[in-house]
Amino acid sequence: MKKALVLHSGGQDSTTCLAWAMKKFNHVETVSFDYGQRHNVELQAAKRIAKKLGLKNTVLRTDIFSQLGKNALTHNVKITKGKNGLPTTxxxxxxxxxxxxxxxxxxxxxxxxxxxxxxxxxxxxYPDCRDATIRSLEKTLSLGMDKPFNIHTPLMFLTKAQTVEMIEKLGYFDLLGLTHTCYEGKNPPCKKCPSCKLRAKGFKQAKKHDPLLK
Amino acid sequence: MKKALVLHSGGQDSTTCLAWAMKKFNHVETVSFDYGQRHNVELQAAKRIAKKLGLKNTVLRTDIFSQLGKNALTHNVKITKGKNGLPTTxxxxxxxxxxxxxxxxxxxxxxxxxxxxxxxxxxxxYPDCRDATIRSLEKTLSLGMDKPFNIHTPLMFLTKAQTVEMIEKLGYFDLLGLTHTCYEGKNPPCKKCPSCKLRAKGFKQAKKHDPLLK
Structure with missing residues (x-):
């Protein structure tokens, strides 16, 4: 039995990965992180989608990020470019x-x-989204737990438009209507934050209508 | 200015590492983890030693381990060999x-x-104590945060007796009297748990008296 665990934030990308896993594996579970994100709507989306697909969703809680200094994900900090050249997110x-x-x-x-x-x-x-980081981590985790882990990253080299096309081809396009993307936690989406804009761009380029926008 | 961060549990090994860092770096800080360990005496030892050396000690809290299943560090589980051939710790x-x-x-x-x-x-x-794991993790962290991290492991290939000799040569032997080792959380130590036995063996082989035993 081929079993897989999907990291599911409740957003567009991880939902596309979930669709991918549904096709490739016999048994799929999802795990979501309650890390003090400003908006709990993401976790609700993850629960909703797991329920829709009849999957087990486990939420793991951690408050470690809020102890490591201010950032725009767990604090009320403006999303902008920080001193290190990376976004405050x-x-x-x-x-x-x-x-x-x-x-x-x-x-x-x-x-x-x-x-x-x-x-x-x-x-x-974000340097921890790069393929080189993930491949190195795959090796680290396999060594550190003495298990041959495979970290699958089906979206690694795709554009946002291509991920929209991917979930459609996989037959799970409608799931996108249950996802959450907006950094501002709005539903319907604010359409102004970087996440909303990136999502809109992908749908536009894929020539599809975002089911989240009704 | 050469700055270093020491992971300090308050035990014998990490205290020896702290002594090593005091000799090698101009500025040393320590970080300890409050991860729901059964005995808070470890964190008290870390605070005590940092205070003695005039160093900043930061405690980071996390309750993630207790969510990942039962183990002998955060639960009242007997210390024995588990199904996977590893100790229940x-x-x-x-x-x-x-x-x-x-x-x-x-x-x-x-x-x-x-x-x-x-x-x-x-x-x-423990597979995550191996040098191969640490070297792989060093690479993963450097890639993932875009910083050239060095993970120093001065005890990697030493026996317990050699770590006792090391801290003595570094001139910090007395600090061992402030450390905590016993898995059972006892002070004076229980002398029966695997940790106490391992510690006692090291002192015996190094022909030194453990200052913790008065």
Whole structure:
């Protein structure tokens, strides 16, 4: 039985990964992180989508990021470019942290295939989304837990438009209507924040209408 | 100015690493993890030692391990060999997790040298203590945060007896009287748990009297 664990934020990218996993694996579970994000609507979206697909969704809580200094994900900080040239939404090591915890959880569930929606393309230059980081982490986790983990990143080299096309081809396009993307936590989306704009651009280029916009 | 961050549990090994860092770096800080360990005496030892040396000690809290299943560090589980051949004190990915968070904290403090007391020798076969894991993680963290991190592991290939000799040569032997080692949280130590036995063996082989035993 091929089992997989999908890191599911409730957003467009990880939902596309979930659709991908549904096609590739016999048994799929999802894990979401309650890390003190400003908007709980993301976790609600993840629950909603898991329920729709009849999957187990586990929420793991952590308050570590709020202890590491201010950032725009867990604090009321303006989304802009920080001193280090990265957006203020950057939390150092965030994806390494999430994937490490996901792998530890997968270990306890007897799962070694882990799927994440990180992506080099169209992104804001977060260094922990790069393929080189993920491949190195895959090796680190496999060595550190003595399990042959596979970290699958089906979106790594795709544009936003291509991810829209991917979920359509996989037959799960309608799930996008249940996702959440807006950094401002708005539903309907604010259409003005960087996340909303990036999402809109992808749908426009793919010549599709976003089901979230009714 | 050469700055370093030491992961300090308050135990014998990380205290020896702290002594090592005091000799090698101009500025030293320590970070400790409050991860729901059964005994808070470890954190008290870390505070005590930092105070003695006039260093900043930061405690980061996380309750993630207790969410990942039962283990002998955060639950009242007997210390024995588990089904996977590892002791029940094994928490998958624990050191990867600690070092990732320490690196994220170091990032915020402008520090790239991190020191940890993990050790291949004399240990219970925890795969995340191995040099290969640490070297891989060093690369992962450097890629993932775009900073050239160095993870120093001065005890990696030493026996317990050699770590006793090391701290003596560094001139910090007396600090061992302030450390905590016992898995059972006892002070004076229980002398029966695996940690107490391992510690006693090291002092015996180094022909030194443990200052913790008065």
């Amino acid at each position: 950057f939390v150092p090591g965030r994806n390494i942290f999430f994937l490490t915890i996901a792998a530890a959880y997968a270990y306890s569930r007897g799962i070694t295939d882990i799927i994440t929606g990180v992506c080099q393309t169209d992104y804001s230059g | 094994f928490v998958p990915g624990r050191n990867i997790f600690f070092l990732t968070i320490a690196a994220a904290y170091a990032y915020s403090r402008g520090i790239t040298d991190i020191i940890t007391g993990v050790c291949q020798t004399d240990y219970s076969g």
